[in-house]
Amino acid sequence: MQNHSSFSLKARIQSFAFAFAGLFQLVRKEHNARIHLLATAAVLAAGLLLHIGRADWLAVVMATGLVWCAEAFNSAIEKLTDQVSPEWNVQAKYIKDVAAAAVLIAAITAVVVACLVFIPRLQAL
Numbered sequence: 001m002q003n004h005s006s007f008s009l010k011a012r013i014q015s016f017a018f019a020f021a022g023l024f025q026l027v028r029k030e031h032n033a034r035i036h037l038l039a040t041a042a043v044l045a046a047g048l049l050l051h052i053g054r055a056d057w058l059a060v061v062m063a064t065g066l067v068w069c070a071e072a073f074n075s076a077i078e079k080l081t082d083q084v085s086p087e088w089n090v091q092a093k094y095i096k097d098v099a100a101a102a103v104l105i106a107a108i109t110a111v112v113v114a115c116l117v118f119i120p121r122l123q124a125l
């Protein structure tokens with residue numbers, strides 16, 4: 001824990017370092033994150049190959065970021081729940097299922113965006 005009374009550039013830079021370490025841990029430990037990494041690489045490659053436009057890139061980047069955010073929060077909530085309630089508990093089940101639903105919603109959104117962006121491009125080939 002740090003003293004938050006005064007602004008410190010060093011502390012801000014350290015916060016970024018912690019956040020990047022969290023991202024690294026997410027990819028290293030969470031199997032779903034590796035699937036997201038593959039999907040992100042595939043979508044970026046498809047965007048470059050199919051020369052999608054600026055508005056399409058905006059949608060693709062937003063949808064991809066949404067999935068990564070949801071996965072990061074879901075993983076953190078899972079770990080926190082395991083810490084607070086290691087035994088089977090109906091509330092723990094609810095919390096984990098709803099957190100997982102956030103990833104599902106984000107993933108469905110990303111699939112819809114990918115269909116809207118890429119299907120017309122593929123049809124035009």
Ligand SMILES: Nc1ncnc2c1ncn2[C@@H]1O[C@H](COP(=O)(O)OP(=O)(O)OP(=O)(O)O)[C@@H](O)[C@H]1O
Nearest residue numbers: 030032078085086087088089090092093096097100
């Ligand atoms: N302590 C618990 N109490 C009640 N149900 C739980 C508990 N832990 C897990 N569950 C149930 O099992 C499901 C899977 O939980 P788990 O923590 O294994 O996540 P997961 O979806 O397998 O995530 P990942 O594959 O990323 O590890 C939860 O969505 C929930 O329904």
